[in-house]
Amino acid sequence: MKIQQMAFMLVAVMIFFSMVAIVYFMIVSSKISDTAEDLRQEEAKELARQMAGTPELMFSKRSSPESSVVDLNKAIYLKQHRAYQKGFWNLDYLAIERVYPRPSRQNECDAENLGTCRFLTIINNTQDLVGTQTAPVAIVWWDSTLGPGGDYRFELGRIHALASRP
Amino acid sequence: MINYLSKRGYEFSFAWIFAIFVGGVIIFFAIYFATQIVGTQQTARDVSQSKSLGILLTPIETELEEGKFAKIYLTDSTKLYFECKPPSSSNPFGSQNLRMSIKPPLGQKWEDNQAPAVTFHNKYFFATGEPTEFNEIYTEGEKNFYVLSKPLYLPFKIADLMIIYSDKQKFCFENIGQAPPDFRRRMNQINMTNVKLTGPCDPKEYEVVCFGRSCEISIDQNQKKVIKNGKNLYYVLSSEEHDPYAMLYAAIFSDPDNYDCQVKRLMAHASKLVDIYYQKSNYIYLRSATGCNGPEIRSALQSLNTTLASGNILALNQFIGNEDYRNLKESGGGIGCELF
Numbered sequence: 001m002k003i004q005q006m007a008f009m010l011v012a013v014m015i016f017f018s019m020v021a022i023v024y025f026m027i028v029s030s031k032i033s034d035t036a037e038d039l040r041q042e043e044a045k046e047l048a049r050q051m052a053g054t055p056e057l058m059f060s061k062r063s064s065p066e067s068s069v070v071d072l073n074k075a076i077y078l079k080q081h082r083a084y085q086k087g088f089w090n091l092d093y094l095a096i097e098r099v100y101p102r103p104s105r106q107n108e109c110d111a112e113n114l115g116t117c118r119f120l121t122i123i124n125n126t127q128d129l130v131g132t133q134t135a136p137v138a139i140v141w142w143d144s145t146l147g148p149g150g151d152y153r154f155e156l157g158r159i160h161a162l163a164s165r166p
Numbered sequence: 167m168i169n170y171l172s173k174r175g176y177e178f179s180f181a182w183i184f185a186i187f188v189g190g191v192i193i194f195f196a197i198y199f200a201t202q203i204v205g206t207q208q209t210a211r212d213v214s215q216s217k218s219l220g221i222l223l224t225p226i227e228t229e230l231e232e233g234k235f236a237k238i239y240l241t242d243s244t245k246l247y248f249e250c251k252p253p254s255s256s257n258p259f260g261s262q263n264l265r266m267s268i269k270p271p272l273g274q275k276w277e278d279n280q281a282p283a284v285t286f287h288n289k290y291f292f293a294t295g296e297p298t299e300f301n302e303i304y305t306e307g308e309k310n311f312y313v314l315s316k317p318l319y320l321p322f323k324i325a326d327l328m329i330i331y332s333d334k335q336k337f338c339f340e341n342i343g344q345a346p347p348d349f350r351r352r353m354n355q356i357n358m359t360n361v362k363l364t365g366p367c368d369p370k371e372y373e374v375v376c377f378g379r380s381c382e383i384s385i386d387q388n389q390k391k392v393i394k395n396g397k398n399l400y401y402v403l404s405s406e407e408h409d410p411y412a413m414l415y416a417a418i419f420s421d422p423d424n425y426d427c428q429v430k431r432l433m434a435h436a437s438k439l440v441d442i443y444y445q446k447s448n449y450i451y452l453r454s455a456t457g458c459n460g461p462e463i464r465s466a467l468q469s470l471n472t473t474l475a476s477g478n479i480l481a482l483n484q485f486i487g488n489e490d491y492r493n494l495k496e497s498g499g500g501i502g503c504e505l506f
Contacts, residue, residue, distance in 0.1 A: 002181055010188060021199075032210055039217050046224040053229030054288070055323040055439055060230060060506060068229040071506075077445040083258040083438060088287045111449060142450050149456025152504070166217075 040163040041131050047089055048135035048161040056084065059140050059152075070096060070157065072120060072141035076111050079122045086125070093132060093162035094123040096139060100156040114141045125164075132162040208270060212281040216266040219246075220284050227326040228317045232409045235356055238311045243269040246311065246330070248293050249283065249302040250427035253434035259287045260431035265302070290428050292420035293330045294373075303421045307332030312359050314419075316412040319405040320470075320486075321495040322443065322506035324436045327412050327428075329419045336360045337375060337383075337419070338367030344377035346387070349411055375418055383418055390483055392417035399425050400479045402486055405495065429479055437474040440467050447505055458503035466490035 051057055052068045056078050059071035075096055078084055098109075098118050109117035139157035144150040219238070226236045247265035251257065263283035269276050278298075295305035305311075310333040318324045331337075342350055342363050353363055367374045375383040384393040392399040392414070399422055401413035417425055444467045447459040473485045485491055494505075 003184070006181065006184065013192075028207075032214075035214050039214065039221065043217075043221045043224075046221050050224050050227055050229070053227065055325060055435075056442070058229070058323060059504075060323060071446075073446045073449060074442050077442045077449075080445075081438065081441070087285075088259060090286070142446075142453075144453040144455070149458060149503075150450070150454045 036166045037131070040166065041133065043090065044131065044133040044161045044163040045135075047091065047163070048133045048159045051094075051135070051159050051161065052137045054089075069138040069140045069154065070159065072096065072109065072114060072139055073111075075120055075122055076109065076114075079120070085123055087164070089123075089161075090164050091123050091161055092126040092164045093121075093129055093160065095119055095121040095160045096137075097158045097160065098139065098155055099136075099158055115143065115145075126162065129162060132160050135159050135161075208268075209281045212266050212268055213284070215244075215268060216264050216281070216284045219266060220264055220286060220289070223289065223313065223328060226313050226315045226328070228315055231317075232352075233317070233356065233412075234313075234315045235358060236313045236315070237359065238313060240268075240307065240309055240311070242271075243306065243308055244311075245278075245304050245306045246293070246295075246332075247283070247298065247302045247304045248291050248295075248330075248424065249300070250291075250424050250431065252427050252430045257287075258438070259435055260427070262286045262289050262291055262428075262431075263302075264291065288325070289328060290325055290432060291328050291330055292416040292425065292428060294335070294419060294421045294424075297421075297423075303424055305330070305332045306334060308334060310359075314356065314358060314415065316409060316415055318412045318432065319408045320402070320436055320482075321405040321407075321491065322439065324432055324439065327416045327432075329415055331360070331419060333360065336362070336372045338362040338365065338372035340365040340367050340374050340376045340381060341379070342377070345385075349414070352409055352411065385414070385418070394422050397422040400483070402479065402483050404486070407495075430477060433474045433477055433479075433482070437471055440471045440474065443467055443505055444471075450503070450505070454503070456503075459505060462493050463505065466493045470494065 052070050057070045057075055058068045059074070060068060096119070103116055103118040105113075105116045106118050107113065107116075109120040135158065137157050137159050138154060140152050140154050142150060143153040146153055222238065226234050228234055245267045247263075247267070249263040249265075251261045251263070253260040263285050265281055265283040267276070267278060267281065293303060293305055295303045297303050312331055312333070314329040315326045316329070317326050337360065339345075339353070339362065342353065345353075350363075353361075362372065369382065373383060374381045375385065377385045377387065380393075382394070385391075386393065390401055390403065392401065394417070399417040399420075401417050403410040403414070404412060416428070420428070444464060447463050447467065451457070451459040451464075469490045470485060473481050
């Protein structure tokens with residue numbers, strides 16, 4: 001009888017500790033997930049802010065000393081390089097949006113429609129864009145209709161960036 | 167008469183034996199799981215701190231500035247582990263792994279927990295320290311780490327070189343008077359912590375840097391190399407419009423093997439950028455009424471790409487002195503024709 005009681009007691013103690021452990025691990029794992037998500041958003045924010053200064057996108061020759069400019073021509077060719085699509089910046093989504101002057105169409109940019117397009121999506125590895133961070137940037141592209149033989153046209157734009165899931 | 171057959175004594179019942187056994191097992195598992203949980207928590211903390219440090223280093227990168235110097239303050243003693251992986255077919259830019267180990271509290275033994283590293287493909291860390299058995303080097307800091315970020319231009323920006331050292335590492339320039347005046351001026355301007363710019367230098371306290379003579383870190387300006395641990399670290403003096411000594415700083419403050427690996431990564435990165443500039447140059451040339459970005463620019467870009475593909479930094483040094491490089495620096499010439 002005593003042994004039976006003891007066995008029941010042991011089972012009860014094990015169940016209690018198991019439940020405590022489950023609750024503890026749930027709290028810990030949700031805390032780790034929150035930290036990972038915070039870090040992911042922080043990373044995207046910093047990258048979006050800094051993106052205009054990266055060698056792949058910057059146009060340095062006629063930038064102001066205070067801030068660099070995103071070169072749309074380079075960005076178009078960057079999109080074609082597979083090496084940049086996976087993991088180079090640790091981003092799942094990277095796009096440049098032309099804001100002002102307002103583009104006449106809402107389409108994706110390519111080498112032939114730079115005068116009218118709105119978006120240039122460089123990296124698009126996800127459908128879930130929750131957590132995308134945005135930063136304003138100056139953008140520039142080479143316009144053959146400007147000046148006697150073509151010149152750079154400066155505009156306002158935005159960079160959208162979403163860091164990869166850990 | 168003494169009764170030798172007395173049966174008096176303490177008898178262990180089954181219940182006692184069972185309780186002691188089960189109690190022992192429970193205590194063993196409790197200690198085991200507590201140790202495991204503490205270890206896991208430390209690993210999680212180290213990984214999240216490594217990631218935070220990586221994020222923190224992003225704003226230290228330059229945009230158009232000549233460089234940035236920053237101090238990173240940490241609340242506890244920390245070891246930073248750096249591993250550089252050279253470029254390969256599956257990893258075209260190579261990679262930079264960063265791992266952090268924070269000293270545990272309450273006098274626990276500071277063991278290397280092998281927390282997973284955070285990987286970067288677009289960052290270049292130049293650090294010096296002790297090698298580990300896993301092809302890493304580590305540097306230990308009391309509370310502070312210092313970061314000097316310098317952009318490398320060839321003649322367009324390739325990347326930021328991030329020179330990292332801890333508050334336990336000190337450097338001293340024995341005879342900076344022998345250095346080019348421009349280098350002296352720039353070093354004075356940066357005003358790096360734990361870097362003494364005037365001799366004499368005590369080798370017990372400092373890692374000694376010398377121009378033109380033999381010491382711990384010797385700089386041979388004629389051959390454009392730094393001699394460290396018996397190894398030659400060749401550098402290039404990049405575009406004069408920006409700080410040309412970016413690679414020299416990196417060679418002085420870096421472990422030789424780490425420097426070699428990072429140079430390979432930089433050359434692979436530069437090669438990819440050349441491809442992009444080549445396409446852009448072609449785009450402008452085909453649409454320009456005045457012949458912007460003519461064939462000489464694309465020829466110079468091809469020549470640069472061939473040099474970079476060789477992976478030979480001495481060949482790159484020669485390229486910087488030739489006409490192709492000058493053409494590239496002018497990048498098409500004239501307003502409206504700039505390439506980068």
